Amino acid sequence: MRNFDLRVVLVRSLYERNVGSVSRAMANMGVSKLILIDPKCEFTIESNKAAASGQAALQNRVTYPSWDEFYKTEPRGLQIATTARDGRGxxxxxxxxxxxxxxxxxxALQKESDEPFIIHLLFGPEDWGLSGEDIQYANHCCTIPTYGDNSSLNLAQAVLLALYTFRNIFGGERTRLDGQQKPREQQKKPLIFPDETLKQWLLEMNMDLSKRRINVFTVLRRMLLQNAPSEKEFRMLEIVLQQSLRRMREGKENAQASKALSATDTADNSTTNKNGDL
Structure with missing residues (x-):
């Protein structure tokens, strides 16, 4: 598919902070060309604060005093107007x-061309949106789907959602966090059930595991896996079994040591009695 040149057009914007927030949203979605038509606000430090780390579109904005000047300068391309209102026309x-x-x-999007196809996304002023005059030359008039009772969106929210929708459909190079450099299936270690530890634990308890198909090990293993445990739960089970094994082995060693000590004491007493008899 032919490459595109996506441009955000804000019409008669009222608040500089909203325009700054739009610039930040554009930076999130990899869009840099911001066009203002007859803005009703001045741009001060407040718009820069709202743009935060997404200053590029705000700093490089292009401003036209009217639609006439816009059409004289901007290539036609495709215009998509956004609105939260429907009605006649x-x-x-x-x-x-x-x-x-x-x-x-x-x-135009299907044919091959080295020149990107220009698409303008139009957004109206915060108080009442785009007028009939604003959209008279637009190729399409669209609404951004909402699910609550309030269909009116903040200007920056509308731009962010529209650009996200556009990227979802037309694609683009995703931002990758440090932990996302490899596909997720390559990052995650395979879940390994602690078979050997569970067997050792059962044998330590003198359980009979000689039957191949059904024994206490196979039954317990099937019961545990039926709950689809996570990697963290596998690790926790391994820790519990290992700790239990250590305790049981320490108990056996202590019992053996006590038995040996008792046998030594008995032998010493026997020798003393014999010597006394002598």
Whole structure:
């Protein structure tokens, strides 16, 4: 599929902190081109604080005073407007539905080209969203799915969810944490049941394990594995069995030592009695 150039367009934004938070959300999702149309706020240290470690989009933002200037300068590409309202003139569908259809069938995305295909994601002002005039030239009008009674999203939340949805469908290079450099199946050690320790523990208790198919070992093993224990639970079982084995062996050694000491005392007493008789 053809590469794309994704751009976030904020229309008449009211609060600088929201724009800063949008810049941070864009950095999370690997998008860097931020366009402002007729912003209603000034940008001070507050927007920088909100952007935190995602300053790039905010610092490199492009601002247009009107839609006319936007269309004069920006390449047409594809425009997707976001809204939490439907009604007359707004044929609204879920954003994932639109993106999946575009991925599968849009001619410009299917053809091979060295030039990335430009996609603008449009977001309206915080008080009332995009107007009919704002979306009149948009190719698609979409809503970001919500599940509660309140369908209105904070501006930065809307941008983050929209970009996450876009990445889920169109892909991109995932951020990898240090612990994620290898596939998870290669990181995890295989779960090993402590067979030998359990056998030693049962033998130490004088259990008969001579029967091959069904004995106390096979029954206990099957009972424990039926609960699908985790690696941590396997380790805990191993520790308990080893500790129990040590205690039993120490008890046997102490009993043997006591028996030997008792035998020595008996022999000494016998010798003393014999000497006394003499």
């Amino acid at each position: 707004r044929l609204v569908e879920d954003l994932p539905v639109t993106l999946n259809r575009l991925k599968e069938s849009h001619p």
